[in-house]
Amino acid sequence: ATTAAVTTTRVGLAQEKPRALGTYVRDVCIIGGGASGMYAAMRLRELGYSVVVVEKAAYAGGHSYTHQDAATGLHTEMGVRIYPDVDIIKDTYAKHGVKLVRSKINGAKRIYVEIASGNEGPYKDPNVLVSGYSLLKYNLLFKLKYGYLENAGINLPESVPAELLQPFGEYLINNKLDKGYAPVTHYLQGYGPARKVPTLYALKNTRVAITNSILKDNFWTPEKGTSEIYRVMGEKLGQDLILNAVVNSVTRPEGEAKQIVVNTPTGISVIAATNLIIAFPPLLDRMTAFDLDISEREMVSKFKANYYWTAMVRIENLDPEIVLLNTTGDNVLEGQTFPGMYTAAPTGIPGLVNVLYGSETLMPEDEVKARITTDMEKLNGSFTTGPVKVIGFERFINHTPFGVEVDLPDIVEGFYRRFDAFQGLRGTYYTGAAIDTNDTSSVWTHAENLVTKYFPSKV
Ligand SMILES: Cc1cc2nc3c(=O)[nH]c(=O)nc-3n(C[C@H](O)[C@H](O)[C@H](O)COP(=O)(O)OP(=O)(O)OC[C@H]3O[C@@H](n4cnc5c(N)ncnc54)[C@H](O)[C@@H]3O)c2cc1C
Known part of the structure; x- marks a missing residue:
């Protein structure tokens, strides 16, 4: 976090009002503030990397959404509901001070x-x-x-x-x-x-x-709902989490900072990042803003x-x-x-x-x-x-796109091994359910493995 503070700048420049221009210079830009993206952001910060998370929705957490009932004060879930009894869930919740309770199914x-x-x-x-x-x-x-x-x-x-x-x-x-x-x-x-x-x-x-x-019958659920941990993570990220963000363009020149231009309700933000993590399902129609080369395009076009x-x-x-x-x-x-x-x-x-x-x-x-x-x-x-x-x-x-798959012949031809070989090419890494599965504990583990493999600790 110390290094993050040193390497982080956010400059608010006056533009034609009311649009503001924000410039972020970061070690890593994470696109997608869902389960894997938020987890990766918090871990990268711990390892001394400056980050910014770009999330298209008005809230972080992706498929986690806790519905609050104003009339009764009760809450219920519209997406993620329970977690299996595994360490990464219990440890991450404990680390962020968010209480889990047992959930009987x-x-x-x-x-x-x-x-x-x-x-x-x-x-x-x-x-x-x-x-x-x-x-x-x-x-x-x-x-x-x-x-x-x-x-x-x-x-x-x-x-x-x-x-x-x-x-x-x-x-x-x-x-x-x-x-x-x-x-x-x-x-x-x-x-x-x-x-x-x-x-x-x-x-x-x-x-x-x-x-x-x-x-x-050994599951866990957060006492205040599954949105809570992402709210807490979001609070810790502060201005390093950009919500309601539409990625306008992603340009990745070889050997130089990657440039991500993002539209937000308050204006345009320009991000210069050494590395990029894609933490949303990278289906071809979701990647139109990216400067995909032929082989990247070929790979992501396989996802359905x-x-x-x-x-x-x-x-x-x-x-x-x-x-x-x-x-x-x-x-x-x-x-x-x-x-x-x-x-x-x-x-x-x-x-x-x-x-x-x-x-x-x-x-x-x-x-x-x-x-x-x-x-x-x-x-x-x-x-x-x-x-x-x-x-x-x-x-x-x-929740679409959900349950991302590729065709059987592509699996046989080694699609996932080929995809893995793309990790780090053009300063771009991938995490999330499309290359793992739809389960929080699993995508958190995927993000954990990605971060520890490719981002050595700076602290
Ligand atoms: C109804 C439902 C119930 C579920 N129940 C459980 C459960 O009980 N327990 C459990 O462990 N798992 C459950 N899951 C699965 C779990 O939610 C997923 O495995 C997990 O959310 C996947 O994480 P992810 O980071 O890959 O994607 P997500 O969490 O979906 O995050 C992707 C994020 O990227 C954002 N995004 C997408 N495109 C862009 C873009 N172009 N620019 C910026 N941001 C973008 C999205 O808004 C989203 O916030 C459930 C899922 C659903 C839908």
Whole structure:
């Protein structure tokens, strides 16, 4: 932090009013103030690097968003909710003085509803012995065959096992895990139908750190909500976190400082940074401001994503104790239908329901809201206390692009190894879920590994 103070300058120059011009000279510019970007920023500062974080949203934290209910003073989550029992979570929270509390996931009553009719379907969760046995078997197979997926990043052997390229539904059936493990596939929310997700991404997302926490019902959640740690980190960053920022251009001349021009509501900021960390999903259409060369363009053009939205919806007449899941028929793997909800879950705030909604194709937000309204108002069964009525949307978040993947032939051809070789080229590094998985503990570990590997301590 001392070095950061010395090497840091921020000059406010008068421009045509009311626009202000800010100039930042930094060791590292991090684009994306979500889980991985904020973690990397804090660690780089500890190691003596000056940083600036450029975040397009009005808040830091990415998929972490705690919804505050003004009427009751209660809060609930619209994205990240729980963390597995792993050291990087506990240590990082302790370091920033943010309190974690235990979060129990077992015990909530779950009902599987058929989207088309809105009625309860025939599928029921397996009993605890069957699911416990399947989780243990899943863990055993994972550790035996794919232990390398436990580590941050997508580290694959040169010859990628064919099983990892199978749809996850087939993997579960072939390993006789479909009955007991299949309900756990709701951890893959945001990835589309779990049966279709390539096994590599499914295992990577639900790794043993997660399934162990499921087995032991041993999760953590922040007492004041998941936004809190990013608020605290943001406060520490102060002016080194630029919110509501649109990256206008990124120019990376060889051997010189990289120049990042950013539009903000108060004016234009120009950043000169020795290095750049890209901490958001680098899909080609998100990289138009970057001076990509042919090989970078070729790499990022491989990424594709799923479509995922969450909504805080005021709904009348839904049982406040029951989590609703999407399954038609008696097979949880075959039964997930999209577009449709992953879940509609009570929030603990009377009348407020958290609807998680997915689609395999892009949809405008108004259409998503209209579909959620139609689907919710169709609901009818033991979990309703009268005709279901959607009163309104209190908040709506677009989590797209989510569950970033590349095509199977690219995985086989060693895409992730090739991508890894890009780390540091043109002073540019990458972290985050697109090259890891959608789990906070994992992307924090990815950012930790990146920082310790490429940014030796200056203090
Ligand atoms: C609904 C939901 C529930 C989840 N639940 C959990 C959970 O319970 N536990 C858990 O551990 N994980 C959970 N996750 C996954 C977790 O949130 C992600 O793994 C994690 O946020 C990924 O971190 P990241 O840094 O890669 O991306 P993000 O956290 O998404 O951060 C990327 C940031 O970059 C910003 N950005 C994008 N483009 C630009 C640009 N051009 N310029 C500037 N900024 C840009 C975005 O606004 C965002 O803030 C959940 C995710 C969702 C969507």
